Amino acid sequence: MSTLARVIEVISEVFEIPAKEIGPSDRFAEDLGVTSLDVVNLVWRVEEVFGLGELPEDALESVKTVGDLVALIEPLRGEPSEVVEVDDVAIAADHAGVDFKAELCAWLHSQQKSVRDLGPSDGASVDYPDFAERVGRVVARGEATLGILICGSGVGMSIAANKIDGIRAALVTNPVQAALSRKHNNANVLCLGARLTGPDMAKACIEAFLTTPFDPGDDGRHRRRVARISELEARGDTDS
Incomplete structure (x- = not known):
């Protein structure tokens, strides 16, 4: 190990x-x-x-x-060191969000963020769950600090990403939601709708998401509630 x-x-x-x-x-x-x-x-x-x-x-x-x-x-x-390269952001989209993703990637690079672009590279039709899984797995393994997923509405990506163990994906439309998803819910994947959110608003959401830390709460209430989400994941479809 x-x-x-x-x-x-x-x-x-x-x-x-x-x-x-x-x-x-x-x-x-x-x-x-x-x-x-x-x-x-x-x-x-x-x-x-x-x-x-x-x-x-x-x-x-x-x-x-x-x-x-x-x-x-x-x-x-006294054992060989395992090099773990951790990117600031892992990002992916479906065909509806591929151009939007390219613009956001360029902006993230201009903000000195390391970005792992997990596709797609063109506008050919793809299935969004495949790309939600790519980002979700990378974030869950700790290879990227946070993830960003983009589809037409953001809904499909958020549903798919939240099926991955350890992922807490938040669909947001404004920076207040983005900040609160980090502060209170410890969200680790941000979902955006390319057809519903303009580039400037999307950048504001991403900036809030990347710069807002999780706040466990002065009495630990936010950490306790996030832990309950993990318990629900672990329980799966078994009876309580």
């Missing part, structure tokens, strides 16, 4: 957060909603699991994300 996968397992165990909700770019305080004392308890568990001895305090001060912790552990573990 890779260091990243094992670290995510340990984090899931210590903080009781589903592993599928944890990615290499997640920040301990802002995204996972844990305190500095919680991180100390995590470090003790990591030292035990990996047999590392006591990790140096000065190195721990720079550990802000899951990826930072992995980078600290790998050389001490």
